[in-house]
Amino acid sequence: MNEQNPYNAPQSRLLTVSLEIPPGYSEASLSIGRLRSAAWLSIFYFFLSLPSLWFAIFPSSVPNTVLRGFEILIVVLFAYLLLTLKAFLSTRFRPDGFDKFVYLIVGVTAVSAIPGIVWPNPTGDDLISGIAAIGFLPINGIVWLIFGVKLRRIGRGFPYLGGFAILNIILGAMLITVVLVPFALVLGFAWDILLALVFFAAAREVAAASGCRE
Numbered sequence: 001m002n003e004q005n006p007y008n009a010p011q012s013r014l015l016t017v018s019l020e021i022p023p024g025y026s027e028a029s030l031s032i033g034r035l036r037s038a039a040w041l042s043i044f045y046f047f048l049s050l051p052s053l054w055f056a057i058f059p060s061s062v063p064n065t066v067l068r069g070f071e072i073l074i075v076v077l078f079a080y081l082l083l084t085l086k087a088f089l090s091t092r093f094r095p096d097g098f099d100k101f102v103y104l105i106v107g108v109t110a111v112s113a114i115p116g117i118v119w120p121n122p123t124g125d126d127l128i129s130g131i132a133a134i135g136f137l138p139i140n141g142i143v144w145l146i147f148g149v150k151l152r153r154i155g156r157g158f159p160y161l162g163g164f165a166i167l168n169i170i171l172g173a174m175l176i177t178v179v180l181v182p183f184a185l186v187l188g189f190a191w192d193i194l195l196a197l198v199f200f201a202a203a204r205e206v207a208a209a210s211g212c213r214e
Helices: 032-057 064-093 098-118 124-154 161-177 181-210
Strands: none
Touching: 032 064, 032 181, 064 098, 064 124, 064 181, 098 124, 124 161, 161 181
16 A cells, blocks of 8 residues: 655646647648638628629619629628638538539529629610519529528537528528518628627637747
8 A cells, every 4th residue: 555645746647638629621722821710801701792792782883893892802702701711610520412512502602793893784675684683582592592591400519600601500590581682681791790700709719730930
C-alpha cells in the first residue's frame, strides 16, 4: 500500500479538450480567409441590394445597360455565396443530397433572372417577359421553402443558422403567394446580414479548430 504525503499538493491528470472536425473541414476550399471573404461579400451584397430594390420598383429610372449589369452581378454574387455556403455545410454536417439541391437553387435563380437581363424594362410587346418573371416566383418560393426546411434539419445548434433557415422558409412562403413579394424584398436585407453572420461564425469555428488566433 502506497502512502501519500499529506503535505504534497494534490496532483491530477490534465484534461485536454480538442475540437473535433470532419476530415477536409479546414482544407483550402474552406479556408478561414474564404469564409471571412464570403461574410464581407454578403455585406456587400446587402448594400448592392439597396439600389436593386429601387430598380425593381422604378426600372425606367435607369438605363437598360445598368439594369442588365446589376442583374448579372447580383446573380453571379448570389451563386458564389450560396456555393460557398454549400461547401461549408457539406463538409461540416455531411447532409445527404444537399449539394444537388443547392445546384438546383442556383440554376432556378439563374433561369428566373434571364427575363430581367434580356428585357430589363419590359414595355409593350415585351410585357410578356414581366409575366414570365412573375411566373417564376412560385417556383423560386417552393425551392427556397424546401431549402429552409433542409437547413433547419442539418444545422441545429450552429450560430445564426437556425434563424437563417427560418428566414428562408418565410421568404419562400412569401414568394409562393406572389402578392407578398414586396415584403420578401425587404426581408431579403435580413437574409444578407444573417448569411454574413453564418460565415463569420464558420470562420471563427475553423480558426478555433485549427488553433489559429482570431
